[in-house]
Amino acid sequence: DVVMAQSPLSLPVALGQPASISCRSSQSLVHSDGNTYLNWFQQRPGQSPRRLISKASNRDSGVPERFSGSGSGTDFTLKISRVEAEDVGVYYCMQGTHWPWTFGQGTKVEIK
Amino acid sequence: EVQLVESGGGLVQPGGSLRLSCAASGFTFSNYWLSWVRQGPGKGLEWVANINQDGSEKYYVDSVKGRFTISRDNAKNSVYLQMNNLRAEDTALYYCARGSGFCWGQGTLVSVSS
Numbered sequence: 001d002v003v004m005a006q007s008p009l010s011l012p013v014a015l016g017q018p019a020s021i022s023c024r025s026s027q028s029l030v031h032s033d034g035n036t037y038l039n040w041f042q043q044r045p046g047q048s049p050r051r052l053i054s055k056a057s058n059r060d061s062g063v064p065e066r067f068s069g070s071g072s073g074t075d076f077t078l079k080i081s082r083v084e085a086e087d088v089g090v091y092y093c094m095q096g097t098h099w100p101w102t103f104g105q106g107t108k109v110e111i112k
Numbered sequence: 113e114v115q116l117v118e119s120g121g122g123l124v125q126p127g128g129s130l131r132l133s134c135a136a137s138g139f140t141f142s143n144y145w146l147s148w149v150r151q152g153p154g155k156g157l158e159w160v161a162n163i164n165q166d167g168s169e170k171y172y173v174d175s176v177k178g179r180f181t182i183s184r185d186n187a188k189n190s191v192y193l194q195m196n197n198l199r200a201e202d203t204a205l206y207y208c209a210r211g212s213g214f215c216w217g218q219g220t221l222v223s224v225s226s
Contacts, residue, residue, distance in 0.1 A: 001174075039212055041157070048207060048216040049149075049157065060214070092157055096212040100173045101147075101159040 002027050002095050006104035012112040019080040021107045023093035028073050029056075030097070037096035040069055040078045043106075044089040052091075053078065085111060114138040114215045116208050121220035124198055132193040132220055134208035141189040142166075145211050148182060148193045150204035151219075160206070161193065175201075198224045 003026040013019045029036050040053040051060050053069035056076055066081040080087055088111060093104040120132040134146070148160040161182040162171045170182050181194040191208055205219040 037212065041213060043157075048218055049209075049213065050216070051213045054212065054214075090156075094157070094159070094213065099162075099171045101162070101212070103157045103159065106156045 001100055002029075002098045002102050004093055004095055004102050004104035006091075006093060006107050009105060009107055011107055011109045013080075013083045013109060014112045015085065016082050019083050019087075019109060021078045021091055021093075021109075023071075023076045023078070023104050025074045025076075025095055027098065029076075029095050030073065035097075036072060038069075038071070038076050039094045039096065040067075041092045041094060042087075042089050043092065044086075047089075049092065080109075083109070083111070114210070116210065116215060116217035118206065118208055118217040118220040121206065121222045123223045123225065125226050126199060126224055128198050128224070129194070129196045130198065130222060132195065132206055132208075132222070134191045134193075134217060136189045136191070136210070139210070142186040146182075146184060146191040147209045147211070147213070148191075149207045149209055149213075149216075150202075150222075151207070152201075152204045155204075158204075163191065195222070198222075200224050 005024045007022045036056045038056040041049040043049045052063050057069045068079050090106040090108050092106050115137045118134045147162045163182045179197045184191045203224050207216050207219045209216045
């Protein structure tokens with residue numbers, strides 16, 4: 001199975017400051033169809049997950065522009081340009097290229 | 113509005129069975145893969161099973177193979193997860209999701225305990 005390793009696992013950030021989460025996969029996430037199926041999810045306390053980014057860098061509709069995804073192959077990053085209070089929660093990367101799909105351990109973002 | 117609503121969770125003894133259901137609305141159900149994802153108490157997300165548009169392809173995480181079966185009824189806009197021989201480690205909030213997570217339900221809680 002593809003192992004997804006996120007870092008850091010805990011990320012205290014001051015309001016208005018940037019944040020960055022890394023996700024590394026144990027195998028390349030480039031699919032035979034040429035796409036890279038790497039998603040980012042946000043899970044606010046007490047809520048269901050919400051997809052923010054698909055295919056490594058495509059922001060879902062309604063997702064604020066301060067969220068951006070980048071990376072390729074085995075190395076990916078989620079960035080929040082200026083953290084707001086509503087961004088508190090746990091962020092997960094997930095690969096959908098290889099069966100079984102697998103998630104990272106999660107990164108807890110909190111306000112410093 | 114795209115919506116997924118899970119049901120069927122509950123308390124069951126080890127070795128028992130449950131059937132989860134997920135009713136979809138707001139999109140053309142038969143056009144999409146559907147997934148079940150679970151989250152143990154205080155833990156992260158674990159993808160459990162997937163099913164393709166016509167039900168001809170199914171994939172499972174190793175820990176549930178042979179015990180869980182995913183199915184769908186496109187006429188009823190519903191996806192199901194039949195869970196047999198349940199174990200304590202299957203205790204979790206079970207979510208259904210469209211495709212690779214475009215949208216999620218609110219989850220249904222499964223507790224396996226004697």
